[in-house]
Amino acid sequence: MRRQLLPVLAILAACASAPQQELQEVRRFHPGSEQLATVYSRWVMPDGSFVKDGEAASWYEDGTPRLQARYVLGEPDGEWREWHANGQAQRSGRYVRGQKTGEWIEWDAEGVVLERSLWTAGRLDGPYELNDADGQPVVRGAFVRGHRDGEWTCFYPNGELRLRGRYERGTPSGRWTAYFSDGARLGEGGYRGGGREGLWVRYDAEGAVLASSRYAGDALVAGGEGMAALAAGRDADPFDFAGYVDELLARE
Numbered sequence: 001m002r003r004q005l006l007p008v009l010a011i012l013a014a015c016a017s018a019p020q021q022e023l024q025e026v027r028r029f030h031p032g033s034e035q036l037a038t039v040y041s042r043w044v045m046p047d048g049s050f051v052k053d054g055e056a057a058s059w060y061e062d063g064t065p066r067l068q069a070r071y072v073l074g075e076p077d078g079e080w081r082e083w084h085a086n087g088q089a090q091r092s093g094r095y096v097r098g099q100k101t102g103e104w105i106e107w108d109a110e111g112v113v114l115e116r117s118l119w120t121a122g123r124l125d126g127p128y129e130l131n132d133a134d135g136q137p138v139v140r141g142a143f144v145r146g147h148r149d150g151e152w153t154c155f156y157p158n159g160e161l162r163l164r165g166r167y168e169r170g171t172p173s174g175r176w177t178a179y180f181s182d183g184a185r186l187g188e189g190g191y192r193g194g195g196r197e198g199l200w201v202r203y204d205a206e207g208a209v210l211a212s213s214r215y216a217g218d219a220l221v222a223g224g225e226g227m228a229a230l231a232a233g234r235d236a237d238p239f240d241f242a243g244y245v246d247e248l249l250a251r252e
Contacts, residue, residue, distance in 0.1 A: 030061045060085050084109040139248050156181045172242040180205055200239045
């Protein structure tokens with residue numbers, strides 16, 4: 001019997017001496033102040049690494065809330081809220097197992113909505129809007145499973161339409177038209193399979209043709225008259241309409 005117990009006791013002793021996970025509450029203060037800067041819980045793993053788990057919050061030096069969130073084993077999970085230093089909401093949304101879900105909104109310090117989007121399982125999925133500091137529309141469109149889809153429009157600060165085009169599963173498609181800030185047509189052309197196709201034309205404010213080019217598979221095959229003058233002084237393609245949308249979204 002004693003010989004049979006020895007292996008069991010050895011296993012129990014090894015388990016008792018093995019490093020264990022430890023749950024800690026971390027509290028950090030602003031330098032030279034009793035004001036809390038951040039509070040969160042974390043698991044200290046046997047290898048010395050840390051994994052956030054539970055409620056998390058942070059504050060500005062004057063005590064104004066800065067962040068309220070929740071983690072589950074290192075991943076954000078639940079409501080996520082951020083504030084500007086003046087107390088105005090800055091960002092609000094929800095995570096599920098580390099992935100954005102539902103409506104997310106971002107405001108500036110004056111309370112103007114800068115961006116509104118819908119997410120499904122970490123991918124943009126639904127109507128999308130981007131606004132300027134005055135709350136005027138900059139971009140309107142929609143995503144389907146992370147890809148731009150359907151009609152997208154861009155606007156001038158005065159609210160006038162700047163650009164209209166379509167996407168199919170993330171690639172530009174069909175007729176695209178750009179406008180001057182007074183509504184006059186600035187340029188037009190077509191996309192097929194994500195590349196420019198056929199005749200593209202740029203106009204001046206009076207409607208006269210400034211440049212025209214013909215494309216096949218996004219490659220210039222004829223024309224190009226006037227393009228150098230339009231692009232002078234800047235590294236830009238005067239017929240890259242879809243690239244303008246890329247540029248706007250890349251700023252966010």
